[in-house]
Amino acid sequence: MFERLMERKRFIISLGIYFVLLCYSYYFYFYIFQDYTYQVGYALNLNFFKLIEAIIFTILLGLVYFYYDINKSIYLTYSFILYNLLFVPLSVFYWMSDNARPYFYMVVISFLILEGIFLFYRGFAKRERRYRSNDLYVYLLALTLFLFFAINIYAYIKYGHSLYYLLNLEKVYDIRFKARAVIPTYLKYILQWSALVVIPTSIAYFAKIRRYYLIVIPLIVQALIFTINGSKFYLFSLIINLFVFLIYSEKLMYYMLPALNLFITSVLLLKNNFIMSVGIRRAFFVPQSLSFVYYDFFTKHPKLYLSSSILKRFIKNIYKIDSPFIIGRYVYHEPQMSANVNYIANAYSHIGFVGIIIFTILLALVLLGFEYFSENNRNRKYIVLISFSSFLALVNSSLLTTLKTHGLLIALFMSILFLKSFRE
Structure with a gap:
């Protein structure tokens, strides 16, 4: 009981520090370090009424994580991560740039729905559930990993590049455009799917059977995949994935906020242009700026109505390109730019506010799938390792793209295979 009280106290203090650090880092990076006073998308128009709103809803939505133990729920862990990486930075950006109030409240409603569905499930779900392992699942899991690895090696032999790019990340754009x-x-x-789901699954498998030396195999394959298409997200997501897995395994999810505070502080102290660009601008504020850009554009222009999704055969896309390229072409005047945005803003670009509600419910159902199969299972911690990289894409990608392209559905399938392959 005492430990739980300390966790709650730490959560409140850390949340307050996190909010203040984000406010300061926004001001420092754009208006002192880079002097971006006139850059479109990152205005400094402080609105203190909106600051009050931001604080109220940050506290209100944080009450679920204050009351329930994050460490005991995959659903709550993932919604907590979205809260930290999406909602809190958006609240800071909202009041410091004096941005659109209607969209901010749409995001608030989205998170209320996400948390409300968890509370509903929590109230009605049966707690006791037992699973038995089956050799068929073990063979199926091993075969799946082997097939993916074989295809990855083939792809590297045919399309791969030198490992030199691992040490020169700023030059990966040379191979990225070729790969496309x-x-x-x-x-x-x-x-x-391999980089975001299969590699983490193989690491989880070798860790579970305690063949730790074999983990070097998926790490090498991950490096080879990186040299094929130059996606830095593969490298960074795996590092973040392992970090989240470790703190979840040790029931330290409440230390995520202190860790974020330490990260932001370190980045600010280093004052390195590349590190600050990635660690402050790209990680926290580019997604929020793009969210309000999407809202502004698709409020004034026709929406897509899923014409760039699996329904494109039945619905005409008047733009003839996907929403990230629409924003790149018509807002930033860069036809080749792909302005990817989080699942909430992307949902708005398709069906407006109704789309936000629909896609939030769909996301909740996917998270309930992870929750249902992992509840009361001692191997639950490995599900975070298997699925977190694909889940993290929601911060910068649409839900349908995350489910399909980034492999969140594959992650759910692999998680079920993994849980059924081992006895409790």
């Missing part, structure tokens, strides 16, 4: 042109679409999906 020459790699077949089906192989792009397989590489994405």
Whole structure:
């Protein structure tokens, strides 16, 4: 009981520090370090009424994580991560740039729905559930990992580049554009699923059977995949994935906020242009700026109505391109720019506010899938390792893209295989 009280106290203090650090880092990076006073998208128009709103809803939505133990729920862990990486930075950006109030409240409602569905499930779900392992699942899991690894090696032999790019991340754009042109679409999906789901699953498998030395195999394959298409997200997401897995395994999810505070403080103290660009601008504020840009554009222009999704055969896309390229072309005047945005803003670009509600419910159902199969299972911690990289894409990608391209559905499938492959 005492430990739980200390966790709650730590959560409140850390949340307050996190909010203040984000406010300061926004001001410091854009208006002192880079002097971006006149750059479009990052205005400094402090609105203290909106500050009050931001604080109220940050506290209100944080009450669920204050009351319930995050460490005992995959659903709550993932919604907590979205709260920290999406909602709190958006609240800071909202009041410091004096941005659109209607969209901010749409995001608030989205998180209320996400948390409300958890509370509903919590109230009615049966707690006791037992699973038995089956050799069929073990063989199926091993076969799946082997097939993906074989395809990855084939792709590297045919399309791979030198490991030199691992030490020169700023030059990966040279191979990224080449990869877009020459790699077949089906192989792009397989590489994405491998990097975000299959590699973490193999690490989880070797860790579970305590063959830790074999973990070097998926790490090497991950490096090879990176040299094929130059996606830095593969490298950074795996590092973040392992970090989240470790703190979840040790029931330290409440230390996530102190860790974020330490990270932001370190980045601010280093004052390195590249590190600050990635650690402050890209990680926290580019997604929020793009969210309000999406809202502003699709409030004034026709919405997509899922015409760039699996329904594109039945609905005409008047723009003839997907929403990230629409924003790149018509807002930033860069036709080749892909302005990816989080699942909430993307949902608005398709069906407006109703789309936000629909896609939030769909996301909740996916999280309930992870929750249902992992509840009361001692191997639950490995599900975070298997699925977190694909889940993290929601901060910068649409829900449908995350489910398909980034492999969140594959992650759910692999999680079920993993849980059924081992006895409790």
